[in-house]
Amino acid sequence: MLKVEKTFETRELNVNMGPQHPATHGVLRLVLDIDGETIVKVTPYVGYLHRGIEKLGESLSYFQALPLTDRMDYVSAMSNNIGYCVAVEKLFGIEAPERAKFIRTIVGEMSRIANHLLWLATHALDIGAMTVFLYCFREREWILDLYEMICGARLTVTYPRIGGVRNDVPQEFLESLWKFTDEFPSRILEYETLIDQNRIWLKRTVGIGVISAEEAVNWGMTGPTLRGSGIPYDIRKHAPYDAYDKVDFDVPIGTEGDTYDRYRCRMLELRQSNRIIRQCIEKLPKGPIMADAPKFTLQPKDAMFPVTHPTKQHAYYIEEKVCKGCGMCLRACPAKAITGEKKKPHKIDQAICLQCANCLAVCKFKGLKIVPGGKGLSEDKLKELAAAPLPEEITKATEHLVEHFTFVKRGPRAPEGELYVATEVPKGELGFYFVSDGSGKPYRMRVRAPSFIHAGCLPRLCVGHLVADVIAAIGTIDIVLGECDR
Amino acid sequence: MTVREIVKRFTFIEIFQGMALTLKRMFSHAVTIQYPKERRHIAPGFRGQHALAKNQAGQAKCVGCGLCATICPSQCIHIARAKGQVDKYEIDILRCIYCGFCVEACPYGAIVLTENYEYSDYKKENIYMKKDKLLSNWDKYMPGKKGEEYFKKFWRPMSDDFGTPPIQAVWRGKKQ
Ligand code: SF4
Ligand code: SF4
Ligand code: SF4
Ligand code: SF4
Numbered sequence: 001m002l003k004v005e006k007t008f009e010t011r012e013l014n015v016n017m018g019p020q021h022p023a024t025h026g027v028l029r030l031v032l033d034i035d036g037e038t039i040v041k042v043t044p045y046v047g048y049l050h051r052g053i054e055k056l057g058e059s060l061s062y063f064q065a066l067p068l069t070d071r072m073d074y075v076s077a078m079s080n081n082i083g084y085c086v087a088v089e090k091l092f093g094i095e096a097p098e099r100a101k102f103i104r105t106i107v108g109e110m111s112r113i114a115n116h117l118l119w120l121a122t123h124a125l126d127i128g129a130m131t132v133f134l135y136c137f138r139e140r141e142w143i144l145d146l147y148e149m150i151c152g153a154r155l156t157v158t159y160p161r162i163g164g165v166r167n168d169v170p171q172e173f174l175e176s177l178w179k180f181t182d183e184f185p186s187r188i189l190e191y192e193t194l195i196d197q198n199r200i201w202l203k204r205t206v207g208i209g210v211i212s213a214e215e216a217v218n219w220g221m222t223g224p225t226l227r228g229s230g231i232p233y234d235i236r237k238h239a240p241y242d243a244y245d246k247v248d249f250d251v252p253i254g255t256e257g258d259t260y261d262r263y264r265c266r267m268l269e270l271r272q273s274n275r276i277i278r279q280c281i282e283k284l285p286k287g288p289i290m291a292d293a294p295k296f297t298l299q300p301k302d303a304m305f306p307v308t309h310p311t312k313q314h315a316y317y318i319e320e321k322v323c324k325g326c327g328m329c330l331r332a333c334p335a336k337a338i339t340g341e342k343k344k345p346h347k348i349d350q351a352i353c354l355q356c357a358n359c360l361a362v363c364k365f366k367g368l369k370i371v372p373g374g375k376g377l378s379e380d381k382l383k384e385l386a387a388a389p390l391p392e393e394i395t396k397a398t399e400h401l402v403e404h405f406t407f408v409k410r411g412p413r414a415p416e417g418e419l420y421v422a423t424e425v426p427k428g429e430l431g432f433y434f435v436s437d438g439s440g441k442p443y444r445m446r447v448r449a450p451s452f453i454h455a456g457c458l459p460r461l462c463v464g465h466l467v468a469d470v471i472a473a474i475g476t477i478d479i480v481l482g483e484c485d486r
Numbered sequence: 487m488t489v490r491e492i493v494k495r496f497t498f499i500e501i502f503q504g505m506a507l508t509l510k511r512m513f514s515h516a517v518t519i520q521y522p523k524e525r526r527h528i529a530p531g532f533r534g535q536h537a538l539a540k541n542q543a544g545q546a547k548c549v550g551c552g553l554c555a556t557i558c559p560s561q562c563i564h565i566a567r568a569k570g571q572v573d574k575y576e577i578d579i580l581r582c583i584y585c586g587f588c589v590e591a592c593p594y595g596a597i598v599l600t601e602n603y604e605y606s607d608y609k610k611e612n613i614y615m616k617k618d619k620l621l622s623n624w625d626k627y628m629p630g631k632k633g634e635e636y637f638k639k640f641w642r643p644m645s646d647d648f649g650t651p652p653i654q655a656v657w658r659g660k661k662q
Pocket of ligand 3: 563584589
């Protein structure tokens with residue numbers, strides 16, 4: 001009789017899910033070890049969308065680095081912008097005025113709604129409910145249109161600024177937004193009619209990806225993903241920034257810590273955001289929208305008008321007697337109109353000069369003079385005019401101009417030190433950590449991205465479930481790979 | 487299992503509720519637009535392709551100070567000067583991220599972002615914006631008062647932003 005030495009055995013199968021899988025919400029690669037249909041091990045691989053945003057942030061000034069944050073979590077770009085601005089404001093030690101804070105709270109909550117709508121849309125689509133997707137996008141479009149109304153962009157908004165916001169909101173915006181908040185609760189009910197009690201939805205979400213409160217904390221979860229497990233941790237409540245301490249809202253929490261509870265949490269958050277927006281609109285105070293911190297913000301444009309207005313035809317002239325020959329202007333002149341040797345008076349070639357004021361902004365010895373209305377005059381005439389005292393408005397405008405040029409070229413100077421500031425973005429806790437060496441650029445900029453940490457929790461949520469539940473797990477932690485990989 | 491749950495389970499009530507909603511929505515207005523034929527309304531101050539502003543005399547306002555090129559986070563503005571003039575002003579549109587910082591940094595109010603977002607082309611050269619193209623954009627997209635309006639609203643900050651302007655949007659209560 002034939003003797004069987006080895007019994008027949010099945011090996012675990014090793015499957016790649018992603019990076020181009022339609023349900024992975026971006027370029028996330030999961031390597032699954034499966035035993036039949038059951039997940040034995042999950043290994044997430046991230047980094048396909050790495051653009052070096054942290055490093056880029058170190059090579060740009062604090063002001064310039066703002067648009068980078070749009071491109072981290074592009075689904076809720078506004079919240080990222082706010083997170084960055086709040087952090088940098090702390091670093092600079094300035095504070096945005098009240099009105100700006102309220103506006104930022106409004107747009108931040110709008111971004112939370114937009115984010116949760118996209119999350120619900122794709123999560124439902126992944127699980128198999130197509131209609132919700134279409135309905136969610138209907139309202140999301142509305143929000144994006146409102147964004148366009150205030151800042152001219154829909155997705156990558158770059159609207160908040162360090163020390164305030166870019167521009168004031170128009171009256172129509174408030175009216176339109178109020179209309180939105182009037183209508184939105186009924187829209188939330190629509191989504192819930194479609195899926196809340198739907199038996200397929202319940203089968204796919206209840207008891208899937210359960211994580212206990214203690215474990216969720218240990219895995220570093222934040223945001224609604226954590227609150228689904230029953231921990232009421234919300235930075236808006238615990239360390240309020242902007243206007244969150246002036247509005248009234250609840251932090252919804254779940255009990256079971258499964259996919260369904262996290263879904264319920266986010267649905268309730270939609271309602272809370274709606275509530276916050278309404279309160280903010282009602283309370284929106286009058287006042288400035290930019291902090292009065294001349295070294296940290298751009299200068300008011302109209303204050304520079306006496307020098308920069310197109311009707312003015314000024315000339316720039318170096319006074320021989322005052323010029324120390326330091327060569328600063330020579331290096332700053334983009335047209336190479338200045339000539340001169342070190343320690344000797346420099347000279348501007350009026351035929352080449354563009355009247356751009358770069359030289360004026362760098363001269364520390366007051367050797368450079370602006371000659372009002374002196375364009376096209378002869379050298380002798382300029383010399384004569386330059387000796388005369390300047391009108392007051394020009395002197396004032398020049399001060400602003402110098403500040404403006406310095407700000408743009410060097411960036412706002414931060415005090416030395418390091419700090420970590422966290423804000424509550426729709427996905428969780430977004431933290432910015434800066435090490436500043438006192439220059440216009442951060443020495444080190446580190447971003448604590450919630451998506452990255454949540455992607456790390458995937459193995460914990462998936463093991464023991466079926467392959468199809470991996471999709472539900474990816475959906476429930478609400479990750480965006482742009483933010484995860486940075 | 488309560489009676490209620492059993493009834494729910496066998497009548498498929500939640501499924502029918504959902505389907506009733508979809509059916510109802512079938513007869514409401516379409517929210518989509520048929521793009522090339524219909525176009526969406528573009529809000530003023532849209533951040534699209536650039537234009538170089540002209541002054542009253544029809545000349546370019548840009549003096550070539552280079553602040554826009556300095557602040558541009560993606561370093562896509564290239565300027566060259568010769569003989570007291572801006573010789574070359576080019577924007578590598580494909581690298582631009584439409585942050586609008588160039589507008590804010592320019593002290594001379596010489597650059598704007600227009601509402602043009604349809605500029606795809608078969609040739610790279612056509613997308614690379616040269617000075618004359620940027621100037622013609624001004625005539626095309628910012629005719630009349632439009633340019634002025636743009637500067638008033640989006641060339642920020644102005645002194646108003648640091649103080650309290652007389653007219654500001656506030657909540658005026660529900661319309662009765
Ligand atoms: S105004 Fe501009 S171009 Fe003229 S000398 Fe000064 S820096 Fe050079
Ligand atoms: S920066 Fe002023 S002091 Fe220095 S060389 Fe130029 S004009 Fe003279
Ligand atoms: S919009 Fe931004 S990226 Fe584009 S040219 Fe202007 S500064 Fe550069
Ligand atoms: S900042 Fe304005 S004036 Fe200066 S180069 Fe740019 S567009 Fe021209």
